[in-house]
Amino acid sequence: MKKTIYRAALIAMMASLFIINVNLAASEMDDRIESTAKESYVFKTYLQGDDIDIASKDGAVTLTGTVAEETRKTLAQETVASLPGVISVDNKLEVKGEALPVYSDAWLIAKVKSTLFFHRNVSAAKTEVLAKDGIITLRGETASEAHKDLATEYAKDVEGVRDVKNEMTVVTAATKPDEKLKAKKMDAQVKPGEKTMGQKMGDVVDDTTGYIDDASITAMVKTTLMYHRSTSAINTTVKTNEGVVSLGGKAANAAEKDLATKLVSDVYGVKSVVNNMEIETAKAATK
Structure with missing residues (x-):
């Protein structure tokens, strides 16, 4: 009888220790998911100005808070979903302000910017995007004619864009300082009727030479x-x-x-x- 009681107590103790270890492991995994997401390249670069809370429970992640653009909401979800240990993502992030009318000039600008800013051969940080009646105008600086053509190609590939006018200036090492200054002044001029974009996601990225997870x-x-x-x-x-x-x-x-x-x-x-x-x-x- 005593042996039976002892055996039952031992089994119960081992089961308790197992549960405790499992819970500790799950807690450590959740902490790692939350910290890794916050330290990821995307969160520290593109989403640094947004108010995003990350909560993980046994690998099920919930995102709450606010972001400036719909693109950022998508980007946050895709980043977290790609982390080791994540089972699911419940994206409850809210976009600040009213939604832009589909195919409006402001909507097209946002989409073109979103299309450009992940490409290393197209510097979104140095590219100004304007729109009028579905016609996109690109201004700013680019490193070569090939990069300029690539920006045009990418912008044309956005749904709703009727045409693209690429007024970007090719700036090389041989370009004189006064010519670069003149180019920047020209880029700063916005024609009447055109809409432009303020500090959006593509504007915060310029130096991407570091490690990307x-x-x-x-x-x-x-x-x-x-x-x-x-x-x-x-x-x-x-x-x-x-x-x-x-x-x-x-x-x-x-x-x-x-x-x-x-x-x-x-x-x-x-x-x-x-x-x-x-x-x-x-x-x-x-x-």
């Missing part, structure tokens, strides 16, 4: 594909390991697959891209 890279890649018209409908999975991005899912054709590789390769922090997407037309032909 995998969760932030994954979030930026997903958001980039989402905001480009040519890739927004692609069912794409994204995984990042030490800066190497692997794409999965389906593409309508080879051109769409190649475009996804091109866009992702130009995202900050991406070292290389492994595109494993299946081409639907090719798959259908084999049946």
Whole structure:
């Protein structure tokens, strides 16, 4: 009888210790998720001015607070969802102010800015975006004609944009200081009827030479594909390991697959891209 009681007590004690250890492990994981999110490149760079609270319970994360733009709400969710140990994300973030009318000039400016700011060969911080009746004007400085053409290409790929006028100035090491000053003064002039953008997300980023974590890279890649018209409908999975991005899912054709590789390769922090997407037309032909 005593042995039975002793055995039962021992089992109960071991079970209690197991539960305690599990709870401690879960608590440590939740703390790690919250701290890692706050220390991520995206949160410290793009979301630094937003009021975001992160609460994790057994890997289920809830985001509350306010952000300046819809893009930031998406970016916060994608970053947290990409962290190790996260099971789900309940995004309760609210966007300050009223929603912009779809396809309005202000809406187009926000979308163009969102399309530009993750690409390393297009400096959103030095690019002014204006819009009038669906026609986008780009101003500012760029490092080369190739970068200028790329900015035009990216801006044209935003849904609702009718045309793009690229008035950006190519500034190289050979450009004289007085010419650079003149270019900046010209960029500061806004034509009547045009709308421009204030301090939005693309304006806070200029120096991106530091380390960028995998969760932030994954979030930026997903958001980039989402905001480009040519890739927004692609069912794409994204995984990042030490800066190497692997794409999965389906593409309508080879051109769409190649475009996804091109866009992702130009995202900050991406070292290389492994595109494993299946081409639907090719798959259908084999049946």
